[in-house]
Amino acid sequence: xxxxxxxxxxxxxxxxxxxxxxxxxxxxxxxxxxxxxxxxxxxxxxxxxxxxxxxxxxxxxxxxxxxxxxxxxxxxxxxxxxxxxxxxxxxxxxxxxxxxxxxxxxxxxxxxxxxxxxxxxxxxxxxxxxxxxxxxxxxxxxxxxxxxxxxxxxxxxxxxxxxxxxxxxxxxxxxxxxxxxxxxxxxxxxxxxxxxxxxxxxxxxxxxxxxxxxxxxxxxxxxxxxxxxxxxxxxxxxxxxxxxxxxxxxxxxxxxxxxxxxxxxxxxxxxxxxxxxxxxxxxxxxxxxxxxx
Amino acid sequence: xxxxxxxxxxxxxxxxxxxxxxxxxxxxxxxxxxxxxxxxxxxxxxxxxxxxxxxxxxxxxxxxxxxxxxxxxxxxxxxxxxxxxxxxxxxxxxxxxxxxxxxxxxxxxxxxxxxxxxxxxxxxxxxxxxxxxxxxxxxxxxxxxxxxxxxxxxxxxxxxxxxxxxxxxxxxxxxxxxxxxxxxxxxxxxxxxxxxxxxxxxxxxxxxxxxxxxxxxxxxxxxxxxxxxxxxxxxxxxxxxxxxxxxxxxxxxxxxxxxxxxxxxxxxxxxxxxx
Numbered sequence: 218x219x220x221x222x223x224x225x226x227x228x229x230x231x232x233x234x235x236x237x238x239x240x241x242x243x244x245x246x247x248x249x250x251x252x253x254x255x256x257x258x259x260x261x262x263x264x265x266x267x268x269x270x271x272x273x274x275x276x277x278x279x280x281x282x283x284x285x286x287x288x289x290x291x292x293x294x295x296x297x298x299x300x301x302x303x304x305x306x307x308x309x310x311x312x313x314x315x316x317x318x319x320x321x322x323x324x325x326x327x328x329x330x331x332x333x334x335x336x337x338x339x340x341x342x343x344x345x346x347x348x349x350x351x352x353x354x355x356x357x358x359x360x361x362x363x364x365x366x367x368x369x370x371x372x373x374x375x376x377x378x379x380x381x382x383x384x385x386x387x388x389x390x391x392x393x394x395x396x397x398x399x400x401x402x403x404x405x406x407x408x409x410x411x412x413x414x415x416x417x418x419x420x421x422x423x424x425x426x427x428x429x430x431x432x433x434x435x436x437x438x439x440x441x442x443x444x445x446x447x448x449x450x451x452x453x454x455x456x457x458x459x460x461x462x463x464x465x466x467x468x469x470x471x472x473x474x475x476x477x478x479x480x481x482x483x484x485x486x487x488x489x490x491x492x493x494x495x496x497x498x499x500x501x502x503x504x505x506x507x508x509x510x
Numbered sequence: 511x512x513x514x515x516x517x518x519x520x521x522x523x524x525x526x527x528x529x530x531x532x533x534x535x536x537x538x539x540x541x542x543x544x545x546x547x548x549x550x551x552x553x554x555x556x557x558x559x560x561x562x563x564x565x566x567x568x569x570x571x572x573x574x575x576x577x578x579x580x581x582x583x584x585x586x587x588x589x590x591x592x593x594x595x596x597x598x599x600x601x602x603x604x605x606x607x608x609x610x611x612x613x614x615x616x617x618x619x620x621x622x623x624x625x626x627x628x629x630x631x632x633x634x635x636x637x638x639x640x641x642x643x644x645x646x647x648x649x650x651x652x653x654x655x656x657x658x659x660x661x662x663x664x665x666x667x668x669x670x671x672x673x674x675x676x677x678x679x680x681x682x683x684x685x686x687x688x689x690x691x692x693x694x695x696x697x698x699x700x701x702x703x704x705x706x707x708x709x710x711x712x713x714x715x716x717x718x719x720x721x722x723x724x725x726x727x728x729x730x731x732x733x734x735x736x737x738x739x740x741x742x743x744x745x746x747x748x749x750x751x752x753x754x755x756x757x758x759x760x761x762x763x764x765x766x767x768x769x770x771x772x773x774x775x776x777x778x779x780x781x782x783x784x785x
Binding site: 222370430 | 540543544545546547548549550572574576591593606607608609611620622624627675679681682683684685686688733734746747748765
């Protein structure tokens with residue numbers, strides 16, 4: 218299904234709810250039972266006064282998010298629902314030099330995997346070498362984590378796009394604004410293995426400049442994590458955050474050029490998750506000032 | 511590029527080269543850019559020379575010199591992403607928050623800092639001043655710019671490009687390529703001050719032939735402006751007017767003008783070439 222969107226559709230959307238419908242992220246309302254749960258957690262001290270990441274606070278945020286996601290009272294118990302002690306776990310990170318996955322997030326994930334009984338030698342963290350890294354080649358479980366940002370071609374880089382390194386050729390996924398990124402989740406090395414998606418909205422990037430689509434002036438300290446088991450639902454919430462920030466900064470019609478069509482197609486064409494806000498149960502935890510969504 | 515590389519300073523204000531220089535062409539550019547490659551490949555990009563500098567403390571400066579094949583294409587890539595004040599380097603430039611962009615002849619140059627942008631600012635500007643004279647004589651602007659009406663034209667808000675990816679990153683029109691843009695089309699997008707408080711935008715596209723122009727015009731009206739009357743104009747959201755018309759192998763679209771009269775004024779002032 219192609220859902221053609223024009224500038225006029227964006228301008229008509231005078232609220233984010235209308236915009237969500239306008240870009241095809243609202244389809245058929247379903248019961249609460251079938252919804253993908255997504256946790257948005259924020260903490261005012263996730264970054265310190267020097268904008269350095271605060272490891273203990275980030276650990277606490279991840280723990281609270283995963284406990285709420287899985288209705289558990291203890292982080293290790295929650296992670297034991299995600300992985301078994303004999304799992305081989307690849308943490309798919311992101312090393313983009315301008316805005317990488319913070320080591321504090323990687324370390325927080327690894328610590329809880331260890332607490333859940335996974336052996337240290339069976340845990341790997343990688344980005345560019347996931348096709349050849351032995352841990353990822355043998356992996357029985359994957360944890361997907363990366364920062365939230367805009368992208369010249371795909372519109373938005375989130376958890377779906379983070380798996381592009383599992384593809385044999387990255388440019389093969391670029392046509393039509395990266396429309397087919399959802400297919401990555403059906404690759405043999407990946408299919409059925411993703412246990413958790415953590416979209417880092419600690420310092421999201423809402424606009425890009427220059428050859429590398431980065432200028433620090435378009436990064437803000439949102440101090441949040443978006444966590445869920447459904448990568449499409451997690452990205453859908455990330456997209457709404459980016460759209461809200463762009464609307465605030467740039468005005469109507471500038472919410473997100475180009476439209477990140479891969480998120481919707483990951484749902485409607487590849488069936489790997491929910492892009493329909495009516496099928497997403499968003500739970501917000503923690504700091505609410507400037508939450509925007 | 512080899513001779514050029516030897517002339518570029520290896521040390522500037524305490525910043526020194528780090529690692530090997532690199533050159534990427536149309537096939538290998540993907541190894542250098544995450545997602546930005548298509549923006550350059552939509553132009554006549556030939557190759558890019560890359561040199562990194564490490565600073566006295568932490569941080570890095572990346573010097574990218576893009577051979578865009580012609581001065582017109584160099585103007586194109588420069589013009590599609592212009593927001594900051596002029597820096598007085600090369601033929602045209604801008605600097606803001608650790609990002610210097612300028613064009614000279616057939617070259618487009620980007621110098622970016624990662625890390626402490628404020629600390630890197632002086633070195634970035636000095637490096638730009640050192641590189642610009644090495645890039646040869648100035649070049650000409652795309653001839654399509656001569657068609658633009660001059661009254662009210664914001665001269666630093668003109669963009670020249672070919673493909674829909676550049677249009678949509680500059681001014682989102684639609685999620686599909688409803689105007690049939692590609693390497694063979696020449697486009698200019700320009701912002702106008704209709705009055706001190708009001709603006710309008712003009713998109714002018716030159717197609718290969720009149721048949722393609724007609725197809726694009728009909729596609730645009732059907733998808734974007736279905737309520738347009740015989741004159742190709744309609745009142746759109748927020749009481750703004752949009753109007754599309756064709757002239758030979760040119761399609762002109764006035765977006766979001768304050769009045770129908772202004773769309774007519776702007777369109778009638780376009781200086782289409784005489785056949």
